[in-house]
Amino acid sequence: MGSGGVIIPPKGYLKRMWEVCQRYDILFVADEVVTSFGRLGKFFASWDLFDVQPDIITTAKGLTSAYLPLGACIFSERIWKVIAEPGKGRCFSHGFTYSGHPVCCTAALKNIEIIEREQLLEHVDAVGTYLEERLATLGDLPLVGDVRCQKFMACVEFVADKRSKALFADEINIGERIHSRAQSKGLLVRPIMHLNVMSPPLILTCAQVDEIVETLRECILEVAAELQASGQYQGQ
Numbered sequence: 001m002g003s004g005g006v007i008i009p010p011k012g013y014l015k016r017m018w019e020v021c022q023r024y025d026i027l028f029v030a031d032e033v034v035t036s037f038g039r040l041g042k043f044f045a046s047w048d049l050f051d052v053q054p055d056i057i058t059t060a061k062g063l064t065s066a067y068l069p070l071g072a073c074i075f076s077e078r079i080w081k082v083i084a085e086p087g088k089g090r091c092f093s094h095g096f097t098y099s100g101h102p103v104c105c106t107a108a109l110k111n112i113e114i115i116e117r118e119q120l121l122e123h124v125d126a127v128g129t130y131l132e133e134r135l136a137t138l139g140d141l142p143l144v145g146d147v148r149c150q151k152f153m154a155c156v157e158f159v160a161d162k163r164s165k166a167l168f169a170d171e172i173n174i175g176e177r178i179h180s181r182a183q184s185k186g187l188l189v190r191p192i193m194h195l196n197v198m199s200p201p202l203i204l205t206c207a208q209v210d211e212i213v214e215t216l217r218e219c220i221l222e223v224a225a226e227l228q229a230s231g232q233y234q235g236q
Protein backbone atom coordinates (compact mmCIF):
# COMPACT_ATOMS: atom_id res chain seq x y z
CA MET A 1 0.00 0.00 0.00
CA GLY A 2 1.14 3.52 -0.73
CA SER A 3 -1.04 5.16 1.91
CA GLY A 4 0.00 2.50 4.45
CA GLY A 5 3.62 3.69 4.20
CA VAL A 6 5.12 1.50 1.47
CA ILE A 7 5.97 -1.37 3.81
CA ILE A 8 7.75 -3.82 1.51
CA PRO A 9 7.07 -7.43 2.55
CA PRO A 10 10.19 -9.43 3.43
CA LYS A 11 11.39 -11.73 0.65
CA GLY A 12 9.25 -14.87 0.51
CA TYR A 13 6.60 -13.58 2.94
CA LEU A 14 3.69 -13.35 0.48
CA LYS A 15 4.61 -16.67 -1.12
CA ARG A 16 4.57 -18.43 2.27
CA MET A 17 1.23 -16.80 3.13
CA TRP A 18 -0.19 -17.90 -0.23
CA GLU A 19 1.05 -21.45 0.32
CA VAL A 20 -0.60 -21.58 3.75
CA CYS A 21 -3.85 -20.27 2.23
CA GLN A 22 -3.66 -22.93 -0.46
CA ARG A 23 -3.10 -25.66 2.12
CA TYR A 24 -6.34 -24.71 3.92
CA ASP A 25 -8.29 -23.89 0.75
CA ILE A 26 -8.54 -20.19 1.59
CA LEU A 27 -8.94 -17.85 -1.36
CA PHE A 28 -6.08 -15.37 -1.79
CA VAL A 29 -7.09 -11.81 -2.70
CA ALA A 30 -4.36 -9.46 -3.92
CA ASP A 31 -5.09 -5.76 -3.69
CA GLU A 32 -3.14 -4.47 -6.70
CA VAL A 33 -4.93 -1.13 -6.89
CA VAL A 34 -1.56 0.59 -6.59
CA THR A 35 0.92 -2.07 -7.68
CA SER A 36 -0.59 -3.16 -11.01
CA PHE A 37 -0.15 -1.61 -14.45
CA GLY A 38 3.41 -0.44 -14.20
CA ARG A 39 4.21 1.12 -10.84
CA LEU A 40 6.50 -1.80 -9.96
CA GLY A 41 7.68 -2.32 -13.53
CA LYS A 42 5.23 -5.15 -14.27
CA PHE A 43 1.60 -5.35 -15.27
CA PHE A 44 0.89 -7.29 -12.06
CA ALA A 45 3.17 -7.68 -9.07
CA SER A 46 1.63 -10.88 -7.66
CA TRP A 47 2.91 -13.31 -10.24
CA ASP A 48 5.94 -11.48 -11.64
CA LEU A 49 7.45 -10.16 -8.41
CA PHE A 50 6.00 -12.18 -5.55
CA ASP A 51 5.54 -15.52 -7.26
CA VAL A 52 1.94 -15.99 -6.13
CA GLN A 53 -1.18 -16.70 -8.18
CA PRO A 54 -4.08 -14.91 -6.48
CA ASP A 55 -7.67 -16.13 -6.82
CA ILE A 56 -8.87 -12.53 -6.98
CA ILE A 57 -7.03 -9.34 -7.97
CA THR A 58 -8.39 -5.85 -7.48
CA THR A 59 -6.96 -3.12 -9.67
CA ALA A 60 -7.66 0.54 -10.50
CA LYS A 61 -5.33 3.58 -10.68
CA GLY A 62 -2.77 2.53 -13.32
CA LEU A 63 -5.40 0.72 -15.35
CA THR A 64 -6.16 4.02 -17.08
CA SER A 65 -3.15 5.92 -15.69
CA ALA A 66 -5.93 7.90 -13.95
CA TYR A 67 -7.02 9.71 -17.12
CA LEU A 68 -10.50 8.32 -16.51
CA PRO A 69 -11.89 6.47 -13.48
CA LEU A 70 -11.93 2.71 -13.82
CA GLY A 71 -11.41 -0.15 -11.39
CA ALA A 72 -11.70 -3.88 -11.90
CA CYS A 73 -12.03 -7.06 -9.93
CA ILE A 74 -10.43 -10.00 -11.70
CA PHE A 75 -11.19 -13.51 -10.53
CA SER A 76 -10.02 -16.97 -11.45
CA GLU A 77 -11.66 -19.51 -13.68
CA ARG A 78 -12.34 -21.61 -10.57
CA ILE A 79 -14.43 -18.83 -8.99
CA TRP A 80 -16.05 -17.95 -12.30
CA LYS A 81 -17.26 -21.53 -12.68
CA VAL A 82 -18.95 -21.45 -9.27
CA ILE A 83 -20.66 -18.16 -10.03
CA ALA A 84 -21.64 -18.51 -13.65
CA GLU A 85 -21.21 -22.04 -14.92
CA PRO A 86 -23.74 -22.49 -17.72
CA GLY A 87 -26.82 -24.50 -16.83
CA LYS A 88 -26.58 -23.90 -13.07
CA GLY A 89 -28.92 -20.91 -13.03
CA ARG A 90 -26.48 -18.78 -11.04
CA CYS A 91 -25.35 -15.23 -11.72
CA PHE A 92 -23.14 -12.59 -10.14
CA SER A 93 -25.73 -9.93 -9.46
CA HIS A 94 -23.58 -6.95 -8.64
CA GLY A 95 -22.72 -3.70 -10.35
CA PHE A 96 -22.60 0.05 -10.32
CA THR A 97 -24.53 2.43 -12.53
CA TYR A 98 -21.40 3.17 -14.53
CA SER A 99 -19.72 -0.24 -14.33
CA GLY A 100 -17.74 -1.06 -17.46
CA HIS A 101 -18.39 2.38 -18.96
CA PRO A 102 -17.24 2.10 -22.59
CA VAL A 103 -15.36 5.42 -22.60
CA CYS A 104 -13.35 4.45 -19.49
CA CYS A 105 -12.70 0.98 -20.89
CA THR A 106 -11.46 2.52 -24.14
CA ALA A 107 -9.12 4.76 -22.13
CA ALA A 108 -7.80 1.68 -20.30
CA LEU A 109 -7.19 -0.22 -23.53
CA LYS A 110 -5.38 2.76 -25.07
CA ASN A 111 -3.38 3.21 -21.87
CA ILE A 112 -2.27 -0.44 -21.95
CA GLU A 113 -1.40 -0.07 -25.65
CA ILE A 114 0.78 2.97 -24.85
CA ILE A 115 2.46 1.21 -21.91
CA GLU A 116 3.41 -1.59 -24.30
CA ARG A 117 4.31 0.60 -27.28
CA GLU A 118 6.50 2.98 -25.27
CA GLN A 119 7.97 0.12 -23.23
CA LEU A 120 7.05 1.84 -20.00
CA LEU A 121 7.39 -1.33 -17.90
CA GLU A 122 11.04 -1.64 -18.93
CA HIS A 123 11.47 2.09 -18.34
CA VAL A 124 10.06 1.88 -14.79
CA ASP A 125 12.21 -1.15 -14.10
CA ALA A 126 15.40 0.67 -15.11
CA VAL A 127 14.67 4.15 -13.75
CA GLY A 128 13.07 2.58 -10.65
CA THR A 129 16.35 0.89 -9.78
CA TYR A 130 18.05 4.28 -10.08
CA LEU A 131 15.37 5.87 -7.86
CA GLU A 132 15.92 3.14 -5.24
CA GLU A 133 19.68 3.81 -5.23
CA ARG A 134 19.44 7.61 -5.20
CA LEU A 135 16.70 7.84 -2.55
CA ALA A 136 18.67 5.51 -0.28
CA THR A 137 21.36 8.24 -0.09
CA LEU A 138 18.93 10.31 2.00
CA GLY A 139 19.18 7.69 4.75
CA ASP A 140 22.21 9.40 6.32
CA LEU A 141 20.49 12.77 6.75
CA PRO A 142 19.13 14.03 10.06
CA LEU A 143 15.39 13.34 10.57
CA VAL A 144 15.41 10.36 8.21
CA GLY A 145 14.49 7.13 10.01
CA ASP A 146 13.99 4.94 6.97
CA VAL A 147 13.83 5.09 3.18
CA ARG A 148 11.68 2.48 1.46
CA CYS A 149 11.46 2.23 -2.28
CA GLN A 150 10.57 -0.42 -4.80
CA LYS A 151 10.66 0.86 -8.37
CA PHE A 152 8.13 3.76 -8.53
CA MET A 153 6.68 3.35 -5.02
CA ALA A 154 8.68 5.25 -2.46
CA CYS A 155 8.50 6.53 1.08
CA VAL A 156 10.78 8.54 3.35
CA GLU A 157 10.03 8.14 7.04
CA PHE A 158 11.00 10.90 9.50
CA VAL A 159 11.98 10.39 13.13
CA ALA A 160 12.97 12.60 16.07
CA ASP A 161 15.71 10.15 17.06
CA LYS A 162 17.53 8.07 14.49
CA ARG A 163 18.69 5.44 17.01
CA SER A 164 15.46 4.78 18.89
CA LYS A 165 13.27 5.71 15.87
CA ALA A 166 11.11 7.78 18.25
CA LEU A 167 8.62 9.89 16.33
CA PHE A 168 8.02 13.64 16.56
CA ALA A 169 4.97 14.89 18.46
CA ASP A 170 1.93 15.23 16.18
CA GLU A 171 1.95 19.05 16.42
CA ILE A 172 5.37 19.19 14.71
CA ASN A 173 3.57 17.79 11.68
CA ILE A 174 6.86 16.67 10.21
CA GLY A 175 5.54 15.07 6.99
CA GLU A 176 3.51 18.16 6.13
CA ARG A 177 6.39 20.51 7.05
CA ILE A 178 8.72 18.83 4.60
CA HIS A 179 6.00 18.51 2.00
CA SER A 180 5.11 22.23 2.06
CA ARG A 181 8.77 23.19 1.76
CA ALA A 182 9.15 20.76 -1.15
CA GLN A 183 6.03 22.17 -2.78
CA SER A 184 7.51 25.67 -2.61
CA LYS A 185 10.46 24.27 -4.60
CA GLY A 186 8.18 22.61 -7.17
CA LEU A 187 8.16 19.05 -5.80
CA LEU A 188 5.03 17.22 -4.61
CA VAL A 189 5.52 14.53 -1.98
CA ARG A 190 2.44 13.16 -0.28
CA PRO A 191 2.50 13.87 3.47
CA ILE A 192 1.00 11.13 5.65
CA MET A 193 1.73 11.83 9.31
CA HIS A 194 5.52 11.30 9.68
CA LEU A 195 5.92 10.04 6.10
CA ASN A 196 6.41 11.45 2.63
CA VAL A 197 5.07 9.01 0.07
CA MET A 198 5.91 9.28 -3.62
CA SER A 199 4.22 7.74 -6.66
CA PRO A 200 5.88 9.42 -9.63
CA PRO A 201 4.47 9.17 -13.16
CA LEU A 202 5.72 6.21 -15.18
CA ILE A 203 7.58 8.51 -17.60
CA LEU A 204 9.89 9.87 -14.87
CA THR A 205 13.46 10.26 -16.12
CA CYS A 206 16.81 9.75 -14.35
CA ALA A 207 17.39 13.52 -14.48
CA GLN A 208 14.08 14.02 -12.67
CA VAL A 209 15.08 11.38 -10.10
CA ASP A 210 18.16 13.51 -9.37
CA GLU A 211 15.97 16.59 -9.07
CA ILE A 212 13.58 14.84 -6.64
CA VAL A 213 16.38 13.54 -4.45
CA GLU A 214 18.32 16.81 -4.37
CA THR A 215 15.20 18.89 -3.65
CA LEU A 216 14.15 16.52 -0.87
CA ARG A 217 17.68 16.61 0.56
CA GLU A 218 17.59 20.43 0.70
CA CYS A 219 14.14 20.41 2.32
CA ILE A 220 15.11 17.85 4.97
CA LEU A 221 18.27 19.78 5.90
CA GLU A 222 16.37 23.09 6.04
CA VAL A 223 13.56 21.68 8.21
CA ALA A 224 16.09 19.97 10.52
CA ALA A 225 17.91 23.30 10.97
CA GLU A 226 14.63 25.13 11.58
CA LEU A 227 13.50 22.61 14.22
CA GLN A 228 16.93 22.68 15.85
CA ALA A 229 16.91 26.49 16.01
CA SER A 230 13.51 26.45 17.73
CA GLY A 231 14.65 23.77 20.21
CA GLN A 232 12.27 21.14 18.86
CA TYR A 233 14.98 18.85 17.55
CA GLN A 234 18.22 17.90 19.23
CA GLY A 235 20.02 16.77 16.08
CA GLN A 236 22.14 13.63 15.94
Ligand SMILES: Cc1ncc(COP(=O)(O)O)c(C=O)c1O
Pocket (backbone or CB within 6 Å): 001, 002, 003, 031, 032, 033, 034, 060, 061, 071
Ligand atom coordinates in the same frame (compact mmCIF):
# COMPACT_ATOMS: atom_id res chain seq x y z
C1 LIG B 1 -3.74 -0.34 -2.16
C2 LIG B 1 -5.07 0.33 -2.31
N1 LIG B 1 -6.18 -0.40 -2.36
C3 LIG B 1 -7.38 0.16 -2.53
C4 LIG B 1 -7.53 1.53 -2.65
C5 LIG B 1 -8.89 2.09 -2.85
O1 LIG B 1 -9.23 1.92 -4.17
P1 LIG B 1 -10.64 2.43 -4.74
O2 LIG B 1 -10.72 3.88 -4.42
O3 LIG B 1 -10.55 2.15 -6.19
O4 LIG B 1 -11.68 1.64 -4.03
C6 LIG B 1 -6.42 2.34 -2.60
C7 LIG B 1 -6.56 3.80 -2.73
O5 LIG B 1 -5.67 4.58 -2.61
C8 LIG B 1 -5.15 1.73 -2.42
O6 LIG B 1 -4.06 2.48 -2.37
